Amino acid sequence: QDEEYWQKARPYPLSEREQGIYTMVDDFKETTVFKTGFDIANTFITGYYERKDIGVGFGRWARTFVYNETEGFRIQAGFRTMKEFSQLVRFTGTLAYGFRDKTPKWSFSTEFQLNREKTRKLTFAVKKDFEQLGSGTGVFSTQNMFSSILAREHGNMQSMLRKFSAEYDHEWCRMVNQNVKWQTTRMWSNPLVQFNLPGGGILDSFTTNELSTRIRLSASDERVNRGFFKKTYLFSKYPVLTLDLLYGFKGITRDNNYEYWRAGATIEWKVPSTAIGFGKLYVNGGAIFGSVPYPLLKLHEGNQTFFMDKTAFSCMNYYEFASDRWISGYYEHNFNGLVLGKIPLLKKLDLRELATVRVAWGTLTEANRENAPILLNDNTGSLELPYVEAGVGIGNILRLLRVDAFWRLTHRREDGGKNFTLNIGFDLEF
Structure with missing residues (x-):
């Protein structure tokens, strides 16, 4: 709000001392030191170096230089327009090149913000790039300079995907949000992720067409941060339920011969604080109806980096397990310094003890085995x-x-695979 608003809103005028403090703060914000520090922090958090004078951010900086076995050294440049450019439409684009595969990759999206206060947003996107199927959805699950440095294996199981999509986000009310999406995808095989046909031979690529919807149900107490093009859900003391339904249909392209349904549900709950700390619960279950190429199955999320990814299993490899009926999840408990906070030499560090258990169970029907x-x-x-x-x-x-140590308790590897690993991650708790 501007100064005129605050002059009217204040029940009493500012004293001379208070006015002096306001003036000092305003003056400090105009200093080079403050502006430089703010730009550095903002760039680190958002991933983009933002230029308000032209309304464009350049990035993501963490993906500028990357190494993986598929592409070799990879360079990437990208941009994203800001609210200073337009508060109604946002353009995002990337261009990348790998010096080993000598193949350009690209992406471009356009978002139309039809209503910010009660979300109405339309997005069109195109993309051709490598993706690691069967990975988590965490910040460091995609290729970036950090995962390049701390990866156990450098991305030799990635698949080239070309996607076209259109989606619409609609907020029915504060507690009910829905997304509807259409997407067509072509996926290519690689030497380590081959598409072996039942009668022999290897398929080079296949195409899918999918129509999906997602409904998110939350309690009325949930706190939400409404950015200009992104809505962030902050906290609710009650569980949040998400329902997913997807239909894969034939047609549009000649090589799309797959028809299937996929249904799922997810529960997320930030368990409120008690005398022994607080927790986070995540449970996901679902089923696929129909016979599909194995990359479309539930590929249980592996993590082959040393970075913490709460959405993946730390001791599991990519493509290690697949299901068409499944339930999985994790519970993490933060003891909030219950023990370490009572040790004199460690008390001032305000360290927190953490414990996590992750479980996945699933089956594969004959339609997605030999058939x-x-x-x-x-x-x-x-x-x-x-x-x-x-x-x-x-x-x-x-x-x-945070630093965590994980042990695989079942399906233990006797071939030198991961039965134990260390993870490091960023974790802000307020």
Whole structure:
């Protein structure tokens, strides 16, 4: 709000001392030191170096230089328009090139903000780039300079995807939000992720057409931060339920011969504080009806980096397990310094004890085993025996970092695979 608003809103005028403080703060904000510090912090958080004078941000900086086995050294440049450019439409684009595969990659999207206060947003997007299927959705699950440095294996199982999509976000009320999306995708095989046909031979690529909807149900107490083009859900003391329904249909392209349904539900709950701390619960379950190429199955999320990804299993590899009926989830408990906060030498550090357990269980029907249109790879198994891993860690290191140790409790590897790993991550708790 401007100064005129605050002059009218204040019940009493500012004293001379208070006015002096306001003036000092305003003057400090205009200093080079403050502006430089703010720009650095904003660039680190958003991923973009933003130029308000032209209304464009350049980035994402963490993906500028990347290394992986598929592309070799990769360079990427991108941009995103800001509210100073337009508060009604946002353009985002990237261009990348790998020096080993010598193939350009690109993406472009346009977002139309039809209503910000009660979300109405229309988005069109196109993309051709490598993606790691069967990875989590965390910040560091995609290729970036940090994962390049701390990766156990450097991205040799990525798949080239070309996507076209159109989606619409609609907020029916504060507690009910819905997304409707149409997407067509072409996926290419690679030497480690081959598309083996039942009768022999290898398929080079296949195409899918999908129409999906997602409904998010939350309580009325949920706090929301409404940005100009992104709405961030902050906190609710009650569970949040998300329902997903997807229909894959034939047609549009000649090589799309797959028809299937996919239904799922997710529960997320930030368990309120008690005398022994607070927790986070995440449970996801679903089913696929129909016979599909194995990349369209539920590929249980692996993590082959040393970065923490709460949406993935730390001791699981990519493509290690797949299901067409599944339930998985995790519970993480933060003891909020219950023990470390009572040790004199550690008390001032305000460290937090963490404990996590993650579980996945699933099955594969015959329609997606021997009768599948594209057969499973030899290194991909099913989860009739539940997969379980557990970890302990220390959080709030320097108010920002956490370090966790994880052990695989079931499906233990006897071939030198991961039965134990360390993760480092960023974790802000307020």
